[in-house]
Amino acid sequence: MKKALLLAAALAVTTSASAAGKLEIFSWWSGDEGPALEALIKLYKQKYPSVTVDNATVSGGAGTNAKAVLKTRMLGGTPPDSFQAHAGQELIGTWVVAGRMEDLSSLFKSEGWDKVFPKDLVKLISQGGKPWSVPVNVHRSNVMWYNPAKLKAWGVTAPKTWPEFLKTCSTLKAKGVAAPLVVGENWTQQHLWESVMIGTLGSANWENLWAGKLKFTDPKVVAGFTTFGKVMDCANKDASGLSWQQASDRIIDGTSAFNVMGDWAAGYFTTTKKLAPNTGFGWAPAPGTTKTFVMLADSFGLPKGAKDRAEALNWLKVLGSKAGQDAFNPLKGSIAARTDSDLSKYNTYSKSAAADWKSNKIVGSMVHGAVAPESFTSAFGAIIDQFVASKNSAAAAAAAQQLAVRAGISK
Ligand code: GAL
Numbered sequence: 001m002k003k004a005l006l007l008a009a010a011l012a013v014t015t016s017a018s019a020a021g022k023l024e025i026f027s028w029w030s031g032d033e034g035p036a037l038e039a040l041i042k043l044y045k046q047k048y049p050s051v052t053v054d055n056a057t058v059s060g061g062a063g064t065n066a067k068a069v070l071k072t073r074m075l076g077g078t079p080p081d082s083f084q085a086h087a088g089q090e091l092i093g094t095w096v097v098a099g100r101m102e103d104l105s106s107l108f109k110s111e112g113w114d115k116v117f118p119k120d121l122v123k124l125i126s127q128g129g130k131p132w133s134v135p136v137n138v139h140r141s142n143v144m145w146y147n148p149a150k151l152k153a154w155g156v157t158a159p160k161t162w163p164e165f166l167k168t169c170s171t172l173k174a175k176g177v178a179a180p181l182v183v184g185e186n187w188t189q190q191h192l193w194e195s196v197m198i199g200t201l202g203s204a205n206w207e208n209l210w211a212g213k214l215k216f217t218d219p220k221v222v223a224g225f226t227t228f229g230k231v232m233d234c235a236n237k238d239a240s241g242l243s244w245q246q247a248s249d250r251i252i253d254g255t256s257a258f259n260v261m262g263d264w265a266a267g268y269f270t271t272t273k274k275l276a277p278n279t280g281f282g283w284a285p286a287p288g289t290t291k292t293f294v295m296l297a298d299s300f301g302l303p304k305g306a307k308d309r310a311e312a313l314n315w316l317k318v319l320g321s322k323a324g325q326d327a328f329n330p331l332k333g334s335i336a337a338r339t340d341s342d343l344s345k346y347n348t349y350s351k352s353a354a355a356d357w358k359s360n361k362i363v364g365s366m367v368h369g370a371v372a373p374e375s376f377t378s379a380f381g382a383i384i385d386q387f388v389a390s391k392n393s394a395a396a397a398a399a400a401q402q403l404a405v406r407a408g409i410s411k
Contacts, residue, residue: 021051023311025300026073026080028066030057032245032272033264036332040136043327044318051311056080061244062187062368067378074100079303081312087135087297088124090369090377095303096132102302103130107313113320116338120362124370125299133299134320137334140353141262141365142195142286142294145269148279150254158258158284162199162227165258165287169234172257181235182256184242186381190367192260193228193384199288200224203363210364210371212410216401217394225393232388245272251281260286262296262368266349267333277349285356293353293360296368297337376407 023044029037034057041053058066063084073079074095085091095101108114108131114122117135125133144158151157154175159165172180183189198206201220208214214221236242236256248265250256252273259265266283269275277283285292300319306312318324325336330345335354343351364370367377380403387396404410 021048021311022054022081022308023051023315024054024056024081024308025315026056026058026066026070026082027084028058028060028063029084030059032268033059033061035271036267036328039327039331040319040324043324044315047318048311048314051314061185062191064187067374074303077305079305081306081308082300082302082315084298084300085133086365086369087121087133087299088364088370089373091125091133091299091301092127093373093375095301096127100304101132102304102306104132104134104302104316105130107134107316111317111320116322116340118337118339121297121337124297124364133301134316135297135299135337136319136325137298137329137332138337138357139262139264139296139298139332139334139368140293140356141191141296141368142198142289142292143261143263143265144195144284144286145248145251145259145261145265146257146282146284147251147254148282150251151257151282154257156257158282159287160284160290162196162231162287166230166234168257169231173234177257179234179236179255180257181231182242182247182250182259183232183235183239184244184247185240186385187367188242188244188247188261189232189239189384189388190377190380191262192231194294194365194367195260195286195289196228196231197221197224198292198294198363199286200227203289203292203361206363210366210409212404215410216397216404221400222393222397225387225396229387229391229393262365263333263349263353265333266347266353267331270333270347270349271331277347283349283352291360293356293362294365295357295362296365296370298334372409373407376403376409379403379407 058069070083121135125131146158156168159168169180183192201224205214244261245268247259248268251259269281275281302312322340325338326342326345329336335350366372383396383399
């Protein structure tokens with residue numbers, strides 16, 4: 001009897017502890033980027049109804065603002081319970097090497113995740129044979145978006161190479177399209193640079209660049225910068241004031257013909273703008289990158305010292321689950337990181353991305369943290385700004401090489 005009472009008391013403590021439970025999730029998915037995360041939180045709340053979720057967001061595409069706030073909090077000893085980071089060098093090279101994250105090996109084991117996430121993705125989130133975050137998705141960075149009706153009216157098609165793009169650009173200019181290409185603020189220009197570079201160098205050389213086997217000062221890379229400069233000559237002049245969503249809007253309203261952006265743009269077109277794939281918006285691999293899938297993944301980790309550790313672990317379980325990934329990704333424009341997701345829940349765009357993810361050559365994105373550490377990515381923006389102003393390819397390549405040496409990428 002006494003034992004039963006003790007057990008009841010213990011249970012009451014557990015329940016009241018979780019009744020008072022809290023969970024703070026930190027990300028940059030606010031506003032138009034919010035619905036997918038909200039769907040995931042809804043699922044979490046169904047499982048853990050008594051936990052109060054603080055959906056802490058710092059807006060700004062690609063996490064440019066959020067990462068700065070995160071840094072202050074991590075260094076100040078007040079980490080969020082779980083935060084968004086990119087799978088790969090961004091998290092590994094920053095918070096994992098600094099010893100600020102918890103090893104998630106036992107979670108991966110209990111959830112059987114070694115078997116449901118692709119091996120290469122597990123490798124990307126691991127260091128020293130241990131996983132340090134849970135990937136919720138796979139995004140594709142090298143996509144060129146357009147408005148099918150507009151391209152038809154202009155009599156052009158999506159170009160397959162960058163030289164062909166430059167020709168199409170001239171054709172469109174002659175037809176009165178002032179800015180055939182739309183770009184936005186600095187990180188979206190870095191995003192474009194990545195696609196131009198891969199489309200010019202090829203995927204093997206791109207890998208060599210991040211493995212320290214190809215120098216930024218190599219003539220091939222210098223030529224890539226020159227092509228990027230010509231491509232930028234085709235773009236709008238008010239880029240620095242535009243968010244990625246505002247740039248996407250210019251495709252839909254027909255101000256510009258093309259935009260190179262990650263497939264969160266598909267999420268924006270379908271979830272926010274309610275447009276249908278193939279009619280409301282069209283897509284093609286960025287020029288020169290057919291059969292290459294430039295990947296990135298949003299991943300959540302558990303910082304050491306998280307105030308609500310048990311709740312954070314449950315959050316990670318939900319976002320790594322099949323139900324979690326299939327609630328999140330159809331709204332986000334990404335595909336599930338898991339290999340067992342239910343494709344019938346995804347639209348035509350995502351189905352095509354899922355097919356390419358299986359059959360294409362996979363390389364990692366720099367600007368979204370897969371192949372380069374944060375120390376490189378955060379400083380590369382200034383090189384791009386300077387290049388766009390000067391168009392001096394040799395100077396930009398030399399500055400990038402110096403940065404690669406400082407970031408430990410190259411010798
Ligand atoms: C990426 C992120 C995506 C999306 C995008 C725009 O870095 O991985 O999920 O949020 O930025 O903000």
